[in-house]
Amino acid sequence: MEQEQYSERYALYKEIVENTLRSYLTQDTPAMLYEPIRYVMLSGGKRVRPVLTMLCCEAVGGTCNQAQYGAIAVELIHNFTLVHDDIMDAAPMRRNMPTVHTKWNDSAAILAGDCMIALAYSAALLSAPHNAREIIDALSTGIAEVCEGQALDLEFQKKDTVTLDDYLLMIDKKTAKMLELAANVGGYIGNGSAEHIKALRQYANSLGIAFQIQDDLLDASAEQEHFGKTVGGDIIEGKKTYLILRALQKVSTADDITLLGKFVHQQGLPSDEVPLMQELFERNGIFLEAQTDVEHLIGKAHAALDTLPASDARAMLHWFADMLMNRTH
Amino acid sequence: MEQEQYSERYALYKEIVENTLRSYLTQDTPAMLYEPIRYVMLSGGKRVRPVLTMLCCEAVGGTCNQAQYGAIAVELIHNFTLVHDDIMDAAPMRRNMPTVHTKWNDSAAILAGDCMIALAYSAALLSAPHNAREIIDALSTGIAEVCEGQALDLEFQKKDTVTLDDYLLMIDKKTAKMLELAANVGGYIGNGSAEHIKALRQYANSLGIAFQIQDDLLDASAEQEHFGKTVGGDIIEGKKTYLILRALQKVSTADDITLLGKFVHQQGLPSDEVPLMQELFERNGIFLEAQTDVEHLIGKAHAALDTLPASDARAMLHWFADMLMNRTH
Numbered sequence: 001m002e003q004e005q006y007s008e009r010y011a012l013y014k015e016i017v018e019n020t021l022r023s024y025l026t027q028d029t030p031a032m033l034y035e036p037i038r039y040v041m042l043s044g045g046k047r048v049r050p051v052l053t054m055l056c057c058e059a060v061g062g063t064c065n066q067a068q069y070g071a072i073a074v075e076l077i078h079n080f081t082l083v084h085d086d087i088m089d090a091a092p093m094r095r096n097m098p099t100v101h102t103k104w105n106d107s108a109a110i111l112a113g114d115c116m117i118a119l120a121y122s123a124a125l126l127s128a129p130h131n132a133r134e135i136i137d138a139l140s141t142g143i144a145e146v147c148e149g150q151a152l153d154l155e156f157q158k159k160d161t162v163t164l165d166d167y168l169l170m171i172d173k174k175t176a177k178m179l180e181l182a183a184n185v186g187g188y189i190g191n192g193s194a195e196h197i198k199a200l201r202q203y204a205n206s207l208g209i210a211f212q213i214q215d216d217l218l219d220a221s222a223e224q225e226h227f228g229k230t231v232g233g234d235i236i237e238g239k240k241t242y243l244i245l246r247a248l249q250k251v252s253t254a255d256d257i258t259l260l261g262k263f264v265h266q267q268g269l270p271s272d273e274v275p276l277m278q279e280l281f282e283r284n285g286i287f288l289e290a291q292t293d294v295e296h297l298i299g300k301a302h303a304a305l306d307t308l309p310a311s312d313a314r315a316m317l318h319w320f321a322d323m324l325m326n327r328t329h
Numbered sequence: 330m331e332q333e334q335y336s337e338r339y340a341l342y343k344e345i346v347e348n349t350l351r352s353y354l355t356q357d358t359p360a361m362l363y364e365p366i367r368y369v370m371l372s373g374g375k376r377v378r379p380v381l382t383m384l385c386c387e388a389v390g391g392t393c394n395q396a397q398y399g400a401i402a403v404e405l406i407h408n409f410t411l412v413h414d415d416i417m418d419a420a421p422m423r424r425n426m427p428t429v430h431t432k433w434n435d436s437a438a439i440l441a442g443d444c445m446i447a448l449a450y451s452a453a454l455l456s457a458p459h460n461a462r463e464i465i466d467a468l469s470t471g472i473a474e475v476c477e478g479q480a481l482d483l484e485f486q487k488k489d490t491v492t493l494d495d496y497l498l499m500i501d502k503k504t505a506k507m508l509e510l511a512a513n514v515g516g517y518i519g520n521g522s523a524e525h526i527k528a529l530r531q532y533a534n535s536l537g538i539a540f541q542i543q544d545d546l547l548d549a550s551a552e553q554e555h556f557g558k559t560v561g562g563d564i565i566e567g568k569k570t571y572l573i574l575r576a577l578q579k580v581s582t583a584d585d586i587t588l589l590g591k592f593v594h595q596q597g598l599p600s601d602e603v604p605l606m607q608e609l610f611e612r613n614g615i616f617l618e619a620q621t622d623v624e625h626l627i628g629k630a631h632a633a634l635d636t637l638p639a640s641d642a643r644a645m646l647h648w649f650a651d652m653l654m655n656r657t658h
Contacts, residue, residue, distance in 0.1 A: 033480035084443060088436040107417040107483055110439060111476050114413060117446050118472035121465055132462050136450055143447035147440050151362035154436055 001312065006319040013051045013064060017075065018044075020068045024123060036100045036112035037119070040079050045095060048324060049178060050075040053186035055320060056200045058313035059305075062190025069127035070135065070185040076120035077139065078178055081146050083113040088154065117143065124185065131188045138188065142181035149174025156240055160264065164245045168209070171242075176208025199307035206304065207321050210297035214325060216241040217290045220278060235277045238268030242293075243286050250284050298325060330641065335648040342380045342393060346404065347373075349397045353452060365429045365441035366448070369408050372426060377653060378507060379404040382515035384649060385529045387642035388634075391519025398456035399514040402468065405449035407507055410475050412442040417483065446472065453514065460517040467517065471510035478503025485569055489593065493574045497538070500571075505537025528636035535633065536650055539626035543654060545570040546619045549607060564606045567597030571622075576615050585609050627654060 001009070021041050028034045050071030057067035085091075086099040087109050093099060101109035121139060128135045152170040156162045183204035187197035219234045220243055234241050244263070251257055259280055263269055269277060281287050301321050308314050330338070350370050357363050379400030386396035414420075415428040416438050422428060430438035450468060457464045481499040485491045512533035516526035548563045549572055563570050573592070580586055588609055592598055598606060610616050630650050637643050 030477055030480040030484055032484050033476055080443075084439050087439060106435075108480075110413050110416060110442075111480055111483075113439075114409075114442070114446070115473050115476040117443070118469040118476070121450060122469040122473075125462060125465060125469075132465070133454060136454060136461070136465050140447040140451040140454075144444050144451075147362055147444040147447070148359055151359040151437075151440055154440075155359055155361050 001315065001319075003319070006316055006323070009316065010051060010320075010323070013054050014047045016054070016064060016068055017047045017050045017071055018042075020072050021075070024069070024072060025119075032104070032108050033111055033115055036083075036104055036108050037116060039103070040083060040100060040112065041076065041116075043095070043097060047075065049078050049182040052179060052182040052204065052320065053189075055313050055317055056183045056186030056192075056204075057190035058186075059200065059308050059311060059317060060187050060190040060192025060196045062186075062192075067127060067186050067189045069123045069125075070189045071127075071182075073120040073124035073127070073139065074178075074182045074185055076116045076123065077143060077146075077181070080113040080116035080120070081150070081178070083109050083116070085150060088150070127185075127189050130191065134188050135185055138181055138184045142177055142184075145173045145177040149177065162240050162245060164242070164249060167240065167242060167245050171209060171212040172205070175212045176205045179204040179208040179211075196308055199304050202304040203301045203317065203321075206297045206301035207324060210294050210301065211324060213242045213290055213297070214294050216243055217287065217294065220281060221287060230271075232271070232274035232278065235263070235274050236268050236271050238263065238266070243281055243290055246289060247280060247284060247286050250286070251280070256280050256284065294325075298322075330644065330648075332648070335645055335652075338645065339380060339649075339652070342383050343376045345383070345393060345397055346376045346379045346400055347371075349401050350404070353398070353401060354448075361433070361437050362440055362444055365412075365433055365437050366445055368432070369412060369429060369441065370405065370445075372424070374424065376404065378407050378511040381508060381511040381533065381649065382518075384642050384646055385512045385515030385521075385533075386519035387515075388529065388637050388640060388646060389516050389519040389521025389525045391515075391521075396456060396515050396518045398452045398454075399464065399518045400456075400511075402449040402453035402456070403507075403511045403514055405445045405452060406468065406472060406475075406510070409442040409445035409449070410479070410507070412438050412445070414479060417479070456514075456518050459520065464514055464517050467510055467513045471506055471513075474502045474506040478506065491569050491574060493571070493578060496569065496571060496574050500538060500541040501534070504541045505534045508533040508537040508540075525637055528633050531633040532630045532646065532650075535626045535630040536653060539623050539630065540653060542571045542619055542626070543623050545572055546616065546623065549610060550616060559600075561600070561603035561607065564592070564603050565597050565600050567592065567595070572610055572615050572619055575618060576609060576613060579613050579615070580609070585613065623654075627651075 025038055025041055028038070053071040053074050054064040054067045057070070058064055082094060083100050086094060087101045087106055091099050092102050099109070100112055121136065124135050124139055125132060149170055149172070152166070153174060156166065156170065180201045183200040184197060187200045192200070216234065220232055220241070230236070244260070247256075248260055251260060259276055263277065298321060302318055305314055305317055354363075354367055354370055357367070382400040382403050383393040383396045386399070387393055411423060412429050415423060416430045416435055420428050421431050428438070429441055450465065453464050453468055454461060478499055478501070481495070482503060485495065485499065509530045512529040513526060516529045521529070545563065549561055549570070559565070573589070576585075577589055580589060588605055592606065627650060631647055634643055634646055
C-alpha cells in the first residue's frame, strides 16, 4: 500500500473506535460519574493504542472488528491513567481542553477514573470468546505496571540521584507497557500463537521506549517550536530526562559539572539559560547518542515483526511505527 | 453449632483471609505504591466481606479454601473504595490509623487504590478454574455500582431535595452491592446453580441495606455512646440520613417543620440541639419505623436462605447476619 492508503485505513480504524466507544458509553447518570467519562472518552484523540490493538489482531489472523471491544478496553485504561495522573500533576489542560479535575473536581476525577477501569474489563470480555483469562490477566498486569511507572516517576521527582537504568525502567512501565498491553490484547483476541504475540509485544515495547526518548529529545532541541510547546520546557521544569541522565553520566569538565549541578540543585534553569544546556548536550554528543538510541529501538521494533507472516496488517505495523515517530506525512 | 463455635469458625476464616493476603501481597517496590497497599490490607479489620465470600462458596457446595483468592479480591475492592473515598471525604483517620492520603499523600492514595483494583482482578482469576467470565463481570459491575453510589452520595450532599427512594438507591449501590458482590463471587467459585446464587445475592443485599439503616439509627439514638462515636454525629454534620428523609416525608406540625428546615438550611445543627432532633424522631415514630424496616429486611435476608439446601454453612449465614447487626456476643 501507499502512504496515503495507510492514512485512509488508519482513519477507518479510528472511526471503528469512535463508533464502538459511542455505542458502549451510553449511560449518563449519575451525571457526576458518567459526564466526565463521556467527556474524556468521546472527545477524539489519535486513538493510537486501540488502533494498535486492531492491527495486532489482524496481524495474527484475526479481523479488526473482532478486536473492537478489546481496543476500547485499552483506550479506557490509557485514559483512566491520564485522568488520575492529571490530578497528581495538577495539570489544568489536556488536548486543549480543561482536565476533568479542573472542569469538575478531584472527587469526580477519581471516581471517573475508577469506573473507567471497570468499564475496560467489561469491554474486554465482549471481545473475548476464548482467551478471556489471558486478556484479563494482561489488563491487570498492564494497570499494575502503569501504576508502578507513575509511582517511580513521582519518587524520582523527589530523589537527588536517578540513574539512566532507573529512568529506563520508569518509561518502560509508564509508557511502553501500555503499548505492549494494546498489542497483547490484539494478539490474544486474534488467537495468535505465543510466538507471534511475543513478537508483537517486543515491537510495541521498543516503539514505546523509542517514542519516550524522542519526546525528551524533541523537547530539548530547537526544531521543537512547530509542536506548539515551549522549547526546553523540561529543562526549565527540572525534569530528569533521558538527556539529562545521560549527560550526568558523561560530562567531565568543571563548567559542565557546574551547570548540571545547578540544574539539579535548583530543580531547573531559568528560560534564558536553556541554550546553555542545549550547548552542553551538543558539546557532549548527547543529542547524537539519544538519536542513535532511538534509531536502534525503531530498528528493533521493525525487526520484531519479521517473526510474523507477511500481510497487509504487518506492513501497516511498519508504517504505524514511522507514523508514531512523526516520520511520515 | 453453638454461638461460640460460630465465633471460633469465623476466626478461622479470618485467619485464612489474613494468610492469603500476606502471601499474595509480597511485592514492596516501588515503595510509594506498595507500602500504602500493604499498610491498608495487612492491618487487620473484621474481614466481613471475604468471610461472606467463603461462606457462600460453602453454602453452594464448595470449600472455603477454594474461595480464598476470590475472597481477597472482594476485600481488595472494598478497601480500594475506602482509600479513594477517604481522599474525597478528607477523612484523617480510619480504624484508628491515619488514612493513606494523610500518612502519604493524595497521589499515593490514588495510585494505591488503582493498583488494588488490578490486584483484585488478578486474585479473582486464581480462584476461578471455571466461571472466570462471570466472576470478572461481577467484579466490574460491583466496582461500577460502588462508584455510582459514591457519586450519588456526593451529589446528594449538594442537593436540597433528596427523596427516600434516592437514598435507598444510593445505599443499595454504595453498601449493599459490595456485600452482593462478595456473595456472588463465592457462589460462582462454588459453582452454585443460578437459583442458589440469586438467593445468596438477595440475602446479602437485604443485609446490606438493613446494616446501613441500622447505622443511621444507632448514630442518632442514645445507646450509641459505647461505640466510641459522638451521638448524633450525622445530625451535627447535616447528613441526609434515612431518619431525616423519613421525617421530611412525615412531619406536619409547624415546630417540626421549622426544626427540619433549619437542619436542611444550615446543613446540620449545633451539638446542643441534637436532643431536639432526637425528640422529633421519637415524637413522629421515626425510630420505631426505621427499626421495623430493619427487622423486615433482616427477616428477608434470613428467608432468602430457605432456597439453599440445609448445611453448616447455611446455618452459619444465619448467625453471620445477626453477628453483622451486632445482635450476638
